[in-house]
Every structure is written in C-alpha cells, then in structure tokens.
Amino acid sequence: MLRIFKIILLSIWNFWFYILAFVGIILTFPLLVLFSSSEKFYPQFYWVAKNIWSNIILFGMGFWPVVENRKKLEKGKSYMVVSNHKSMIDIMLMVFCCKHPIVFVGKKELDKIPVFGYFYSRVCILVDRDDSKSRKDVYDKSIKRLERGVSICIFPEGGVPEPGIVLREFKNGAFNLAIQFQIPIVPLSFYDCERRFPYFFAYNYFVGGPGKLRARFHDFIETKGLKENDRDMLKNKVYKLLKEDLAKTYQS
Numbered sequence: 001m002l003r004i005f006k007i008i009l010l011s012i013w014n015f016w017f018y019i020l021a022f023v024g025i026i027l028t029f030p031l032l033v034l035f036s037s038s039e040k041f042y043p044q045f046y047w048v049a050k051n052i053w054s055n056i057i058l059f060g061m062g063f064w065p066v067v068e069n070r071k072k073l074e075k076g077k078s079y080m081v082v083s084n085h086k087s088m089i090d091i092m093l094m095v096f097c098c099k100h101p102i103v104f105v106g107k108k109e110l111d112k113i114p115v116f117g118y119f120y121s122r123v124c125i126l127v128d129r130d131d132s133k134s135r136k137d138v139y140d141k142s143i144k145r146l147e148r149g150v151s152i153c154i155f156p157e158g159g160v161p162e163p164g165i166v167l168r169e170f171k172n173g174a175f176n177l178a179i180q181f182q183i184p185i186v187p188l189s190f191y192d193c194e195r196r197f198p199y200f201f202a203y204n205y206f207v208g209g210p211g212k213l214r215a216r217f218h219d220f221i222e223t224k225g226l227k228e229n230d231r232d233m234l235k236n237k238v239y240k241l242l243k244e245d246l247a248k249t250y251q252s
Contacts, residue, residue, distance in 0.1 A: 010208060014165045017197070020060040024053040025115055036122040042150065045123055046101040048235055054092040062210025063089065063196060065096050069217045075100050076149045079220070080178040081186045082238060084246055085155035086194035092152060093190060097188065097215050102151040105138060107171070139177070146181055148162070160199045167243040175235045185221040187238050191249045
C-alpha cells in the first residue's frame with residue numbers, strides 16, 4: 001500500500017514538471033517569440049530562459065542548485081561546455097550554472113515536442129547524427145554563434161545512458177569543434193540530477209524527490225595548438241576526469 005501511494009505521489013510530481021515547463025513558456029511567450037526571431041537577440045533570449053523559465057522549473061520542483069566554480073567563464077569569451085547527462089533537469093541546471101549565453105547542440109528529434117520544440121529549433125543547433133550534411137551544418141552554425149562570443153554546450157555521451165552507467169563513452173563532436181575553433185573545454189559534473197529526477201522515470205520502483213542539485217565546474221582544458229589527430233587524446237582526458245569524479249558520488 002505504501003509503495004502504491006509513493007508511486008502515485010511521484011507520478012503527480014513528475015507530471016508537475018511538465019506543467020511548470022509549460023507555464024514558464026506561457027508566462028514568457030511574447031519575450032521568447034521576440035528574442036527568438038533573430039540570432040542577434042539570443043543573449044536576451046538566454047536571459048529569459050536562465051532567469052525566468054529555468055528558475056520556475058528548478059525552484060517550482062523543490063530543487064536548489066549549489067554550484068562550485070573552480071574557474072569562472074569570462075564574458076565575451078567562447079567555450080565548449082560538456083557534462084554528463086542523466087536527467088531532463090540537466091538542461092535547466094546547465095542554464096542556471098552558466099551566467100553568460102551558451103547555445104546547445106542537440107538532437108533534432110526534440111523539435112517535435114509541442115511549443116518547446118518550436119523555440120528549441122529556432123535557438124539551438126540541431127543535429128541529425130545519421131545525416132552527414134546535418135553534421136556539417138553544425139560546424140557552419142557554430143561559427144556564427146562563436147563569432148558573437150557565445151559558448152557551445154554539448155552532452156558528449158550522445159544521449160541519456162541507462163541506469164547504473166556512470167558515464168557512457170563520448171562521441172567526437174564536441175572535441176572536433178573545440179579543436180577546430182581552438183576554444184577551451186569546460187568539464188562540468190552534475191551529481192544529483194539522476195537521483196532527484198531520473199530520465200528513466202519508472203526505474204527502481206520510482207525514485208526521485210526535491211532537494212539539492214550539486215554541480216561543479218572543473219579546471220578548463222585548453223585546446224590551443226591542438227590538431228585534429230589530438231582529438232582522441234583530448235576526448236579521453238575529459239572523459240577520465242568526469243568519470244572518476246562522478247564515480248565518487250556513485251560510491252558514496
């Protein structure tokens with residue numbers, strides 16, 4: 001009986017996430033439409049997403065982010081931000097963590113989500129990994145964003161790994177772009193998102209709940225002077241750093 005009651009409560013709480021996401025869009029709809037109309041307005045769009053939309057969801061769900069900055073992002077400088085990805089709340093936490101504008105490179109399939117997909121397709125860089133032309137478009141669109149002093153964010157696992165996997169092997173995209181544009185890699189650990197709001201909602205007899213969301217910016221990894229054949233070395237270095245750090249949380 002207690003388990004059934006818990007499942008009902010968690011089901012309602014998970015549905016509440018979608019209500020908050022929708023409410024956040026409705027409340028800011030005129031601003032989102034205006035600021036998504038041109039790339040030059042992206043900093044304003046990002047401000048709305050960071051200070052209103054993401055806060056409505058994070059705090060409305062009972063989460064409170066705690067961010068440790070070993071080194072801060074500088075305004076007007078571009079970076080490649082990478083992180084582990086185990087929850088839908090990762091997007092909101094990423095926006096909360098990054099004070100200055102970042103643009104997500106994400107899966108094209110998400111543009112099919114009603115309302116959210118419309119803005120997602122207008123402000124993010126979409127990629128179809130099965131289409132070589134789409135992958136080239138990512139490079140061209142990234143150039144335009146980086147020229148405006150905006151940073152790029154990629155979840156390099158290429159998707160959400162199954163429960164029990166600390167960190168899935170990284171794809172090459174983020175590291176190819178970082179080397180091509182000679183911008184620093186910013187590794188970021190999310191420690192609590194899976195435990196608080198797992199992407200795989202029903203696993204382990206339903207888990208999750210309000211609480212602290214810890215995040216940590218690690219020391220930046222420079223790419224100046226690196227060449228294309230250094231990509232795997234760079235990718236493995238970032239992967240090892242994040243996996244060893246996240247493993248401590250899984251073991252505790």
